[in-house]
Amino acid sequence: MNITILGPGAVGSLYAYKLHLAGHSISLWGRTSSSKIEVTLDDGESIAFNNQSLEDLERCDLLVVTVKAWQVKSALLPLLTHLHPDAIILFLHNGMGTVDSLSEQLAHRPVLLGTSTHGALKVNSSTVHHTGIGQTLIGAWNKKGQQCEFVAEVFDHGFSPAQWHSIIQQALWTKLVINCAINPLTAILDCRNGQLANHEYREQLFSIVKEAVTCARFDGVELDAPVLLDTVVNVAKSTAQNYSSMHQDIYNKRQSEIDFINGYVVNIATKHHVDIPNNLSLYQKIKQIEASWSQHD
Structure with missing residues (x-):
């Protein structure tokens, strides 16, 4: 899949790295205007990801939102005009209530909600440590999201364990x-x-x-x-x-x-x-x- 990670902090970088290793085409959307962001996970090799690439965003199949809850609205809204109407949006951040405030803008898009119990720590601008093994649970926010159960399988293949949760x-x-x-x-x-x-x-x-x-x-x-x-x-x-x-x-x-x-x-x-x-x-x-x-x- 073509996946864009919005918010390459500790958790976003962890998922980007793991999904890249599983063979997906991963692009990042971070605050830095640099065209590349390097990520090293634990003792692994450094991977350079595209950053803020409109081309990648326009062909993105799945947008994973991992910014802080209070940043979601301001970070996501400018990207929606570039995102294909059928692109899936997965919210994978702490806290609740962000998606409700965007219900009008997201109503006609396939939207998923997720929760992760993985521990991650960013030790410097490019190095992330996987500090705790957890799991990813994904479920539908709306009717179109209910047709996207396969996303849980994609994540499970790339970063096991991940499961679909019908009552997310x-x-x-x-x-x-x-x-x-x-x-x-x-x-x-x-x-x-x-x-x-x-x-x-x-x-x-x-x-x-x-x-x-x-x-x-x-x-x-x-x-x-x-x-x-x-x-x-x-x-x-x-x-x-x-x-x-x-x-x-x-x-x-x-x-x-x-x-x-x-x-x-x-x-x-x-x-x-x-x-x-x-x-x-x-x-x-x-x-x-x-x-x-x-x-x-």
Whole structure:
């Protein structure tokens, strides 16, 4: 397939490299105006990908969106005019709510939603480390997307395991709840993921999870809070040495994805008049930290 990766950060570069090795024609669309972007994965050879090539974009079969949630709209909209109407768009980023805000522009296109549990870390401008083996789940956002189940097979062949998920909202909510618990806490505490596996955080984590599970019901998704708490603790243990993406953003004074993680849950709670003090508190604390940077500058 002709695949363009929009947002060659750690995760985008990881998928670009793996899919290239599987024989696909991969092009990148990054912020740099350079016509080539080099990517080296772990100890592998360096691969030079085309960057910002309109020619590649126009013949693209699949556009994979891996920019930060808050960047999606501004990054994607300028590309849509160059994209073939039948080109598939796969959203593979943290958080929820971005696609809903683009529903008008995407209504007539085949659109997929995905979630990845692979760990990736960009150690410099061209080198990416695959820090945690995970999986890719892909499902349809709309009717045209339902005809694109083969994309999961393409990914499974190139970067196994990848599976088609007929109720992708459930998988997305599961990932969202994990992110709601781990991301803001590690950012606020300035710690690695593993610290949250300590028993002293168990009650707080469970409160965050329970609130998010309540909000998921309003989205038509049933989740099991005790099971999800175990999942959160297991993720914290299995990625113990990792810093969460939100920790990295806050540490480096970059805008975080809080609006599309805990903020997404807060919006649902507000709409349905549900009290979620733990998620609201985390959301407000991260927003306060972000606001303090501009005050100090």
